[in-house]
Amino acid sequence: MLEQQESQILVVFPHPDDEAFGVSGTLAQYANAGVPITYACLTLGEMGRNLGNPPFATRESLPEIRKKELQASCEAIGINDLRMMGLRDKTVEFEDDEKMVQMMTKLIDELNPSLVLTFYPNYAVHPDHEATCKAVVRAIRRMKEEDRPRLYCVAFANDTVENLGEPHLINDIRDVKEQKIGSMRAHASQTGWMMQEEEKRKEDGDTESHNWFTEEAIYIYDWNRDFEESF
Numbered sequence: 149m150l151e152q153q154e155s156q157i158l159v160v161f162p163h164p165d166d167e168a169f170g171v172s173g174t175l176a177q178y179a180n181a182g183v184p185i186t187y188a189c190l191t192l193g194e195m196g197r198n199l200g201n202p203p204f205a206t207r208e209s210l211p212e213i214r215k216k217e218l219q220a221s222c223e224a225i226g227i228n229d230l231r232m233m234g235l236r237d238k239t240v241e242f243e244d245d246e247k248m249v250q251m252m253t254k255l256i257d258e259l260n261p262s263l264v265l266t267f268y269p270n271y272a273v274h275p276d277h278e279a280t281c282k283a284v285v286r287a288i289r290r291m292k293e294e295d296r297p298r299l300y301c302v303a304f305a306n307d308t309v310e311n312l313g314e315p316h317l318i319n320d321i322r323d324v325k326e327q328k329i330g331s332m333r334a335h336a337s338q339t340g341w342m343m344q345e346e347e348k349r350k351e352d353g354d355t356e357s358h359n360w361f362t363e364e365a366i367y368i369y370d371w372n373r374d375f376e377e378s379f
């Protein structure tokens with residue numbers, strides 16, 4: 149469990165299941181400690197190529213299925229306030245920058261979070277991820293320094309450690325492993341293969357737990373190396 153007492157957490161990711169891999173354990177710990185969590189999920193991931201394996205979704209039914217999966221994931225984690233922001237999957241990067249920043253500013257003004265969680269700009273791999281976290285950083289940058297919430301980021305580009313160093317926080321999540329599994333399992337149309345692999349690994353007697361279920365790595369956003377001034 150991370151040290152700080154938080155009063156309100158705001159999580160911003162573009163796709164249902166973005167919350168599951170990187171931070172669902174950490175969020176579950178905060179939720180269990182009674183911290184209110186708002187998750188602003190920008191799209192429904194409706195353009196996802198995975199329709200389940202074997203397929204159980206069609207292109208038409210996928211948005212509704214992913215909505216239900218997202219709700220189930222939030223329930224497993226203990227997220228009490230889920231906002232589906234209604235942007236279109238795979239098009240977040242084409243949204244107007246200022247409109248995106250305004251969306252984040254509105255959320256921050258309303259919720260006054262002590263901690264915001266998103267991806268790390270330039271280390272988020274997918275264009276939707278990049279557009280999302282850049283809007284979050286831009287919105288927070290506009291605030292007075294002393295009013296800014298803490299900003300925790302998930303980074304998983306190949307050159308992350310090379311450029312940012314080792315993660316600032318390694319959070320032990322073994323006590324909420326079941327909640328993380330619940331979150332990942334909820335996204336069956338996307339993560340079914342992964343959960344199956346995990347089951348198989350267990351059956352094979354592989355007892356060394358996968359990192360996903362033991363710890364989560366978090367970077368604290370470095371305002372001294374702000375992404376728009378770093379080039």
Ligand SMILES: [Zn+2]
Nearest residue numbers: 162163166274
């Ligand atoms: Zn994603």
